[in-house]
Amino acid sequence: MRQIAGWSVASVLLGIGLAGGLAGASAGSAGAAVPGSAHEGLFCTNETLRGDYGFTLTGTRPAMPGGPQVSVVGVALTTFNGDGTLTQFDNIHVDSTTVPFVPDRPGTGTYSLNRDCSGSMTLTAGGVTLDLSIVVVDFGREVRTAVLTPHVLVTSNGRKI
Numbered sequence: 001m002r003q004i005a006g007w008s009v010a011s012v013l014l015g016i017g018l019a020g021g022l023a024g025a026s027a028g029s030a031g032a033a034v035p036g037s038a039h040e041g042l043f044c045t046n047e048t049l050r051g052d053y054g055f056t057l058t059g060t061r062p063a064m065p066g067g068p069q070v071s072v073v074g075v076a077l078t079t080f081n082g083d084g085t086l087t088q089f090d091n092i093h094v095d096s097t098t099v100p101f102v103p104d105r106p107g108t109g110t111y112s113l114n115r116d117c118s119g120s121m122t123l124t125a126g127g128v129t130l131d132l133s134i135v136v137v138d139f140g141r142e143v144r145t146a147v148l149t150p151h152v153l154v155t156s157n158g159r160k161i
Contacts, residue, residue, distance in 0.1 A: 044117040048140040050082035052161040055090075059147070059154030063096035071095040072154055077161075084110055090125060102126060121145065 055076040060069040074092035081087075088107045107125030113136060121132040131149045136142070143158040 042139075043115040044113045044119075044136050044140070045115075046084045046111065046113050047082045048113060048117070048136055049080035049086075049111065049143065050140075051080065053078045053080065053143060053158035054161055055143075055145075055156045055158035057092070057145075057154055057156035059152060061094065061152035061154065063094070063098050067096075067098075069153075070099075072152070076156070076158075078158060080111065084112055086111060086121075086123075088123070088125070 055078060057072070057074050057076065059072050061072050062068065063070045072092060072094050074090055076088050076090035076092075078086055078088040086109045088109070089104045090107060091101075091103055092105070093101060105126050107123050109121060109123035111119060111121040111134065113119040113134075117136040119134045119136070121134050123130045123132065128150070130147050130152075132145045132147050134146075135144045137144065141160045145156045145158070147154040
């Protein structure tokens with residue numbers, strides 16, 4: 001695991017969430033100590049993510065295969081089921097006349113969380129499947145994502161509703 005000043009990245013991110021003045025943890029996000037964790041007694045499971053989350057996203061992507069990079073912004077409402085499955089509706093705007101806007105585009109997917117609250121997510125919407133890296137912070141109240149494939153540069157932040 002990558003280290004920052006002797007701390008694991010996950011511990012630093014978890015610390016950022018703790019700095020927000022949180023009191024207590026949900027049953028799905030607290031438990032036995034994580035060896036080497038700065039926050040003993042805390043860990044994540046798929047149950048940590050349960051309920052509706054509102055996301056904002058921003059980045060760039062090709063306007064078409066092999067085309068120029070264009071800006072992307074949007075919002076999504078994602079429901080995590082606590083069992084590694086999810087559904088969502090999104091409204092994504094691409095700065096290109098070749099990419100049509102599809103309001104309330106439905107999607108489905110899966111996710112898997114590691115004990116250190118890092119994880120992965122796969123989302124299929126509009127005939128495209130995205131692989132994402134995710135980090136859960138603030139005792140499951142916030143999810144941060146980065147799209148890994150296909151070749152886009154898009155990140156998002158989701159907050160529990």
